[in-house]
Amino acid sequence: MKLKQLEGLLGTLQQFSHPKVELEQYPTGPHIASRLLYTAENTFGDISGKVVADFGCGCGTLGVASTLVGAEQVIGIDIDPESLEIASINAVEMELDIDFIRCDINKLRWRDHWIDTVVMNPPFGTRRKGSDMEFLAMALKVASGAVYSLHKTTTRDYIKRTALRDCNARSAEVLCQLRFDVPQLYKFHKKKEVDIAVDLWRFEPCEKIMIV
Amino acid sequence: MRLLTHNMLASNVKGVTNGFPLRLEAEKWAEKEVELNADFLRHMFSKIEWKALAGAARAVGYGELPDEADASMLDSEDFLRRFHHALLEIHVEEGALVCPESGRRFPINKGIPNMLLHEDEI
Numbered sequence: 455m456k457l458k459q460l461e462g463l464l465g466t467l468q469q470f471s472h473p474k475v476e477l478e479q480y481p482t483g484p485h486i487a488s489r490l491l492y493t494a495e496n497t498f499g500d501i502s503g504k505v506v507a508d509f510g511c512g513c514g515t516l517g518v519a520s521t522l523v524g525a526e527q528v529i530g531i532d533i534d535p536e537s538l539e540i541a542s543i544n545a546v547e548m549e550l551d552i553d554f555i556r557c558d559i560n561k562l563r564w565r566d567h568w569i570d571t572v573v574m575n576p577p578f579g580t581r582r583k584g585s586d587m588e589f590l591a592m593a594l595k596v597a598s599g600a601v602y603s604l605h606k607t608t609t610r611d612y613i614k615r616t617a618l619r620d621c622n623a624r625s626a627e628v629l630c631q632l633r634f635d636v637p638q639l640y641k642f643h644k645k646k647e648v649d650i651a652v653d654l655w656r657f658e659p660c661e662k663i664m665i666v
Numbered sequence: 667m668r669l670l671t672h673n674m675l676a677s678n679v680k681g682v683t684n685g686f687p688l689r690l691e692a693e694k695w696a697e698k699e700v701e702l703n704a705d706f707l708r709h710m711f712s713k714i715e716w717k718a719l720a721g722a723a724r725a726v727g728y729g730e731l732p733d734e735a736d737a738s739m740l741d742s743e744d745f746l747r748r749f750h751h752a753l754l755e756i757h758v759e760e761g762a763l764v765c766p767e768s769g770r771r772f773p774i775n776k777g778i779p780n781m782l783l784h785e786d787e788i
């Protein structure tokens with residue numbers, strides 16, 4: 455699938471109807487989402503024929519994109535039932551098979567390194583400090599191949615250090631910098647649109663510890 | 667939820683040490699054909715806990731998987747077809763996943779298991 459075509463399809467997805475501030479619910483736009491998956495597949499071969507998990511899937515944009523670029527099985531996890539409902543509808547409308555699970559990412563108990571690839575746009579941790587790193591640590595525990603994630607550029611050094619030191623990462627690499635338009639969903643945002651710089655990261659987990 | 671996903675999940679109730687596999691209670695399920703990818707099946711075979719898969723398949727009325735399996739069976743097209751069917755073509759719509767140690771039930775509604783814990787279980 456061509457990049458433009460992927461971006462176009464993602465643009466048709468339904469997004470949060472009543473975003474919940476405390477869960478940092480804002481969608482990854484089609485521009486960023488399509489580039490994330492396109493890079494993961496075409497540069498690294500991390501998607502097609504793989505089992506992919508979408509952490510904090512919201513309305514399912516990254517999971518849908520993974521399926522469109524050839525993931526064999528996609529599993530979307532979110533804590534919020536309303537988002538999962540929209541995500542299921544999006545999958546059905548696109549005629550894609552995606553599994554969804556309602557769970558708190560911090561309370562996942564999956565077999566270690568069972569998933570091939572995790573894709574995510576975690577909460578930046580502006581509402582609950584540290585939630586971005588909690589997502590990352592869990593992603594690096596369940597993945598055996600790679601983790602793709604978006605983090606604020608202002609936290610770049612911190613992310614790298616913490617990922618390598620505390621989160622079981624063997625490598626941590628910024629692939630590119632993107633501009634993320636967080637629309638004015640929330641009252642505490644004064645401007646109409648808040649344009650922030652984010653990094654697209656690729657992490658690899660440490661040695662496999664297969665637990666059966 | 668497909669059985670591939672079931673094979674990855676363990677009970678997340680606090681204090682439970684032997685939470686795998688979750689017992690599947692299926693009330694409603696659907697079958698949907700998808701293309702077979704032999705390379706993917708070989709890739710998954712090393713990760714799959716076979717007994718858990720065979721047990722879950724029986725819970726949705728599919729008794730065509732052998733009780734035990736080893737990698738040499740992957741050469742058989744017939745085996746691949748059954749493995750593929752159990753892993754990817756059965757969707758559990760309504761039912762529950764039950765923790766083998768604590769008995770805690772995680773309901774499955776509209777295909778989505780709810781693994782959210784209550785305050786007192788965390």
Ligand SMILES: C[S@@+](CC[C@H](N)C(=O)[O-])C[C@H]1O[C@@H](n2cnc3c(N)ncnc32)[C@H](O)[C@@H]1O
Pocket residue numbers: 477478479480481482483509510511512513514515516531532533534537557558559560574575576577578
């Ligand atoms: C920034 S949004 C990204 C949504 C979606 N992945 C996308 O790319 O459009 C973060 C998502 O994480 C979910 N979330 C926040 N905290 C969570 C937690 N502890 N466990 C699971 N999901 C969580 C929110 O409900 C929200 O859908």
